Amino acid sequence: MKPPQRGGGPEPQLLTHREPDYDEDVNDDPDLYDEADDSAPLTPDDRAWRRKKVWKRVRRGGYVLTALMIIGPIVAFFVSYQMVEVPNAQTVSASQQQVVTLKYGDNQMLSQIVPADGTRTFVKYDQIPETVKHAVFAAEDADFMTNPGFDLGGVLRAGWNQVGGGAGGGSTITQQYIKKATGDDEASGLGGYTRKFTEVVKAYKMNNTYSKPQILEAYLNTIYFGRSANGIVAAAKAYYGKELKDLTPSEAALLGGMIQSPGRYKDEEYKHRRWDFVMNQMVQKGWVSAAERASAQYPAQIPVEQARPSAIEGPGAHIQAYVLDEIFEETGLDVSDLKRKGYTIVTTIDKKAQDAAQAAITKVMTGQDPNIHPGMVVVNPTNGEIMAYYGGENGTGTDWAMAKQEPGSSFKPFDLVALLEQGKGLGETYDGTSGRQFVPGGPKIRNSGGDSSCGKECTVALAMKKSVNTVFYDIALNTVGVKAVANAAHQAGVQSQLGGPDGNQLDANISIGGGNTQVTTVDMASAYATFAANGIYRKPHMVKQILTPEGKVFWEADRSMTTGQPAFDKTDSANNAKIARNVTESLLPIPKSSNIPCADGRKCAGKTGTHQYGETEDNAKAWMVGYTPSVSAAVSMGAEVDGKQMPLKNNKGKIVYGSGLPGQIWQEFMNSFLKGTEKQNFPTFIPIGKKVDENDGDDDKKKNDKGSSSTQQTQNSQTDNPGPGGGHHNDPSTDQSTPGNGGPSGPGNGTDPPETGDPGDGIVLPGLGGGGRGHR
Known part of the structure; x- marks a missing residue:
């Protein structure tokens, strides 16, 4: 064989070997150069080669930079898209304060709690009229329904404007919502560009996350329109005093135009210009016809001072405070929670009853000392709802309906309840003489004017009618015990x-x-309502429902509040009812004997009461509490100057008793409110314990009608004159050993003679927000 050929020929070309490119040199590798060559003079070819090498590197850097400029934002957009969160309407509403609306039980407006930043009421997309939507599109984003959430051209223009020192602009509705919802409105510097970029990402993500109707709903419920109005519903009311559904295209156009610069709501020239622009845009888009545009008039607006509801004052402020306290107690929601949600609160206040109560107070108290402070509460016995509430004309002062005060003799029915619970009743007899000493060395308990006419065998029924102190003191101390009275x-x-x-x-x-013993006017109206309801206790309440902005029930009064429960005997409903009815039987004669009966022979039950002013002959407190099967009303009264208690005296200088000013207010209210209504009877009376001879001690059957003459003091304790010796209005003896808040002589409370003074005229009914003459 021939030996293999060695050397001589070229090696096979490697797969990676290639010919140099047209702009490359075969010696492009710097390692091929000898260091000695660097000091050699450059030939023209060397210089050309080096220039070519530099430009090659510049081109490569340009390619990389261009790639980064294209790919970088895309990557940044993609990363940001995954990281950002899109605010929805619910999230935004939770962070923004809205109007809380209080309504009467029949849904009429009672008051509003307005946030410091203005009114805000949420509305659903399908409740927004088409003409309003079109006006907003025309003003802010004509292509809203089709764009991807942002306008790239607008964004670039905004960026260029910022470079030149101008304003941004160019935002779509979606972008504007993002800006308002997040509160991020930085417009200059690096922060402005960063904000704009993030805004675009969020707008695009929101457009992919929510439908256009959802976005528009969120937007129109969030933005500010001027005139302290946040959201389109509030704007309609602030500019025109109208509901949203009633806006005309012309009115809607102005609201749409105000979105751009809502702070210029007082600039008429600006508003006219914006209105013209929006109307023309609506014509161009086919949302308004040319004929409609030609006939359109610039819309009239309500005065600015009427645009924002003022804080409620007067009697209504006490109602509002009571409502907020009750809501917190029942639900744990405070006023800030209510504002965040924009709830509507349906109260139990009956407008007819409230008007009647305030009218009665105004009528009776006109011309009286403005330092006399009545409180009044009306309760529906059938469901526990507070129908009327008056805590005083000064809505920021003391709430006299909730102030704790001594009730005097109006508390005596609870002595009777404790007695009835032991199986003893109106036929029981006690020593009713005045000046009895129950504890050796203790105080002597007196009746009003030292009256002993009820005798040593005074029935409980007659003792209630005459308001005999010694009988009820005896019952509490020696028969039932004081704890039983408190329990009752x-x-x-x-x-x-x-x-x-x-x-x-x-x-x-x-x-x-x-x-x-101190109670509130609410306490007494509620407790007497239990008697009126035949022994069924229903918790008094002023809140019927809490509604969401969409009108759904968020909370409503528990059924146990309205259905109630047996008050006195929880195991025997018949006995429970009998106890209440026996109390009612004892109270039925009192309105008539006090000269304040209900009109037209209507059956009313009630009890007066007074509390003594220190050791004087005057009274510090006076009460009248009474009821029919359908309504229980309590009226309290005290006098105070600069926080110091004063004696109760009318404009003629006479002592005020329960049957006087309080009784007159109660009577006026009952007759006005119940006029024209069905006369209701109480259930059949079934006595507990001993029966009462209907003629026993019945003074009305023993005397001629002699009016309110002081000569009748021993027969009828409800006279204008407290009786010989001045009396202490059924208070304990003037011996200074009797404890009590009324002074060393103990609490005064009474038989309440009526007063005959003219309460005055010139009556003006004050509204819930005050403004009437009232008694001040």
């Missing part, structure tokens, strides 16, 4: 702590509503 009051519905701050300082003064 709590069973009926009194929520206030009895017996002092710690609840343990109970004594026999509770029998006549003195000592440490």
Whole structure:
């Protein structure tokens, strides 16, 4: 064989070997150069070669930079898209304050709680009229329904404007919503570009996440329109005093135009210019015809001062405060929670009852000392709803309907409840003479004016009618015990702590509503409502429902509030009803004997009460509480100057008793509110314990009608004159050993003679926000 050929020929070309490119040199590798060559003079060819090499590197850098400029933003956009979160309408509404609306039980407006930044009410997309949508599109984003959430040309123009020191602009509706929802409105410097980029990413993501109707709904419920109006619903009311559904195209055009610069709502020239622009845009897009445009008039607007609801004042402010407290107690929601959601609160306040209550107070108190403060609460016995509430004309001052005060003799029905629970009743007899000393060395308990006409065999029925202190003091101290009286009051519905701050300082003064016995007007209206409801206790409440902005029920009063439960005997419903009805039987004669009967022979039950002012002959407190089967009303009254208690005296200088100013307010309300309604009867009376001879001690059958003459004091304790010796209005003896808040002589409470003074005229009914003459 021939030996293999070695050497001589070229090696086979490697697969990676290639010919040099047209712009490459075979010696392009710097390692091929000898260091000695660097110092050699450059030939023209060398210089040309080096220039070619530099430009090659510049081109390569340009390619890389161009690639980065194209690919970088795409990558950044993709990464940002994954990281950003899109705010929805619910999230935004949770962070922004809205109007909280309070309504009467029949859905009429009662008041509004307006946030500091203005009004805001949410509305759903399908509740927004087409003409409003078109006006907003025309003003802000004509291609909203088709664009991807941002306008690239607009974004570039905005960036160029920022470079030149101008404003941004060019945002779509979606971008504007993102900006308003996030609160990020930085417009200059690097932060402005960063914000704009993030805004575009969020707008694009929002466009892919939500439908156009959802985005528009979120937008129109969020943006500011000027005139303290946030959202399109509030704007319609702030500019025109109208509901959103009633807006004309012309009115909608102005609202759309105001979105751009809402702070210029007082600039008429600007508003006219924006209105013209939007109307023309609507014609161009075919949303308004040329004929409609030609006939359109610039819309008239309500005065600016009427645009934003003012904070509620007067009696309504006390109602509002009560509502907020009750909502917090029942749901844990405070006012900030309510504002974030924009809830509507349907109250139990009956407008007819509220108007009647305020009218009665105004009529009776006109011309009286403005330092006399009545409180009034009206409760529906059938469901526990508070129908009317008056805590005073000064809505930011003391709420006299919730102030704790001594109830005087109006507390005596609870003595009777405790007695009835022991199986004893109206036929029981006690020593009703005045000046009895129940504890050796203790105080002598007196009746009003030292009246002993009820005698040593005074029935409980007659003692209630005459408001005989000694009988009820005896019952509480020696028959049932003071704790049983307190328990009876709590069973009926009194929520206030009895017996002092710690609840343990109970004594026999509770029998006549003195000592440490203090209750609210709400307590008494509620407790008497239990008697009216035949022994069924229903928790008094002022909130019927809480509604979401969409009108759905978020919360409503528990059925247990309205259905109630037996108050006095939870195991025997018949006995429970009998206890309540026996109390009612004892109270039926009192309105008539106090000269404040219900009109047209309507059966009303009730009890007056007074509390003594220190050791004087005057009264510090006066009450009238009474009811029919359909309504229970309590009226309290006290006098105070600069926080200091004063004696209760009318404009003629006479002592105020329960049957006086409070009784007159109660009577006026009952007659007005119940006029024309069906006369209801209480259930059949079935006595507990001993029966009462219907003629026994019935003074009305023993005397001629002589009006309210003071000569009738021994027959009818409800006279204009408290009786010989001045009396202490059924208070304990003036011996200074009797404890009580009314002074050393103990609590006064009374038989409540009526007053004959003319309450005055010139009556003006104050609204919930005040403004009436009232009694001040």
